[in-house]
Amino acid sequence: MSAPLPEYALNRRRFLTVLLAGSAALAFGDLAVPRQARAAASGPFTLPPLPYPENALSPAISANTVGFHYGKHHQGYVNNLNQLVAGTPLADQSLEAVIKTTTSKPDQVAIFNNAAQVWNHTFYWNSMRPNGGGKPSGALAELIEKSFGDYDKFKAEFAKTATSQFGSGWAWLVKDGDKLIITKTGNADTPIAHGQQPLLTVDVWEHAYYLDYQNRRADYVAAVLDKLTNWEFAEKNLAA
Numbered sequence: 076m077s078a079p080l081p082e083y084a085l086n087r088r089r090f091l092t093v094l095l096a097g098s099a100a101l102a103f104g105d106l107a108v109p110r111q112a113r114a115a116a117s118g119p120f121t122l123p124p125l126p127y128p129e130n131a132l133s134p135a136i137s138a139n140t141v142g143f144h145y146g147k148h149h150q151g152y153v154n155n156l157n158q159l160v161a162g163t164p165l166a167d168q169s170l171e172a173v174i175k176t177t178t179s180k181p182d183q184v185a186i187f188n189n190a191a192q193v194w195n196h197t198f199y200w201n202s203m204r205p206n207g208g209g210k211p212s213g214a215l216a217e218l219i220e221k222s223f224g225d226y227d228k229f230k231a232e233f234a235k236t237a238t239s240q241f242g243s244g245w246a247w248l249v250k251d252g253d254k255l256i257i258t259k260t261g262n263a264d265t266p267i268a269h270g271q272q273p274l275l276t277v278d279v280w281e282h283a284y285y286l287d288y289q290n291r292r293a294d295y296v297a298a299v300l301d302k303l304t305n306w307e308f309a310e311k312n313l314a315a
């Protein structure tokens with residue numbers, strides 16, 4: 076139950092820091108202005124709209140979880156990133172360029188972490204859809220068979236990778252040459268920092284599932300694979 080509280084507490088502290096620094100417009104806006112306008116007003120990076128209503132993934136993922144995860148955590152990474160790059164050349168770069176520029180640089184860890192988390196979460200929301208999950212079709216189905224044997228073997232390996240990530244992180248389906256592989260990354264790390272092309276991801280930070288599943292990460296991952304996986308999004312990434 077430890078992950079949501081420290082992150083939220085961090086956002087609160089940043090909020091107070093901004094308030095004390097005299098940026099009254101931003102601080103007040105955080106309370107009063109609608110989400111999109113608020114993000115746009117505070118810096119170059121914005122929170123992309125959620126691709127579906129907050130309750131659309133229920134019961135696999137509740138509206139309560141999506142509300143906190145998108146509205147507090149994802150928004151928090153956007154806010155942090157905007158504060159960290161303000162007045163630097165990174166403020167004029169794309170999100171992907173910021174990630175690639177700051178990866179593996181010890182003095183830019185905070186910028187990398189927040190930029191990568193903004194990107195990873197946008198990718199995560201798009202990796203799911205209401206009434207998704209189950210087996211893919213077409214070229215993707217063939218590639219799953221070629222790479223893993225069959226869909227059930229793919230699913231078992233993905234679930235094993237997602238549940239074995241120690242602590243916070245992400246599980247990914249990644250394009251690797253002419254086949255697919257399953258990988259995991261710790262904390263904010265992301266395949267695009269390593270030149271890889273991801274097709275899908277599942278967030279395995281506790282904040283992604285604790286309100287609904289408590290410590291049962293395996294049940295959360297199974298629900299995503301069975302009910303929510305957005306294979307159309309994966310197909311689009313495969314063609315990219």
Ligand code: MN3
Binds near residue numbers: 283
């Ligand atoms: Mn998350």
